[in-house]
Amino acid sequence: MPACYSENIEMLEDLLGYRFNNKELLLDALTHKSYHHEKPDKAPRYNERLEFLGDSVLGLVIAESLFCYNILLTEADMSKMKSYLVKESMLFEIASRLSLGKYLRLGRGEESTGGRQKKSILSDAVEALFGAIFLDSDYKTAKSVILRLFSDKIDRIISKKEGHDFKSELQEKTQSLFGVLPEYKIVKQEGEEHKKIFTVEVYINGQLYGGGTGKSKKDAQMNAAKEAIKKLIDE
Structure with a gap:
């Protein structure tokens, strides 16, 4: 020692x-x-x-x-x-x-x-x-x-709802309200291979409801889902 x-x-x-x-x-x-x-x-x-x-x-x-x-x-x-x-x-x-x-x-x-x-x-x-x-x-x-x-x-x-599963929450809401699942699309990838930034949009019934960025596809999807939930609540 x-x-x-x-x-x-x-x-x-x-x-x-x-x-x-x-x-x-x-x-x-x-x-x-x-x-x-x-x-x-x-x-x-x-x-x-x-x-x-x-x-x-x-x-x-x-x-x-x-x-x-x-x-x-x-x-x-x-x-x-x-x-x-x-x-x-x-x-x-x-x-x-x-x-x-x-x-x-x-x-x-x-x-x-x-x-x-x-x-x-x-x-x-x-x-x-x-x-x-x-x-x-x-x-x-x-x-x-x-x-x-x-x-x-x-x-x-x-x-700040850090760690909250916004994707699961959005899925529950879209199934309840529209009977469909949200669809995520990767619209942009930027940066070097080990430092990529992803941009994702989420669609419900073909309509854009939110977008988000993140250091991984999952993070970007989560941020897009968070924005979509806010839009659904505001409607």
């Missing part, structure tokens, strides 16, 4: 806004099984059990937050939002904000293959941290840490 490891751990605690009473729990949360298998004497435990617990703690905090939000959300809305908020890419964003990769204890194999930047490893470690905080304190404390990291994301997903 490098000499600066303890100092780094304190820096991570500063970013979390939480000081561990039991530092071993924090170390366990940061220990990947590859490190444990290589150095069982230094790391008798690894973070998979804490990840399992943290996943449940995170899910409850997010569900409670959505349920108690100042806007009354339906069960279907809460379910979709919760799934979006706890998915791997969101947890990876949290890990990046915490610079979590540099605190992980990894085996040589994972280290050599870029384990410190792997989404799966980092997102699992975030959940393990939440589990460790819960065990080191209580639900109320773990909740305060999680909401400090997620509150802006919760507000954004509700106010």
Whole structure:
């Protein structure tokens, strides 16, 4: 272990806004099984059990937050939002904000293959941290840490409908109103192969209802669907 490891751990605690009473729990949360298998004497435990617990703690905090939000959300809305908020890419964003990769204890194999930047490893470690905080304190404390990291994301997903499936919503509306499915057409592709921007239009019964752009066909379709829904509501 490098000499600066303890100092780094304190820096991570500063970013979390939480000081561990039991530092071993924090170390366990940061220990990947590859490190444990290589150095069982230094790391008798690894973070998979804490990840399992943290996943449940995170899910409850997010569900409670959505349920108690100042806007009354339906069960279907809460379910979709919760799934979006706890998915791997969101947890990876949290890990990046915490610079979590540099605190992980990894085996040589994972280290050599870029384990410190792997989404799966980092997102699992975030959940393990939440589990460790819960065990080191209580639900109320773990909740305060999680909401400090997620509150802006919760507000954004509700106010701006980030992550909302506008394509599914439009499909439901067009089937209900017209008995048809929306038709998407790619009208433009711009940019280099790995940096393309797509422009898509969506038609209902042959009539143009919306257009949108995005870095992928799916994103462009989603933005077009969002515009079409607004037009349907305004009609």
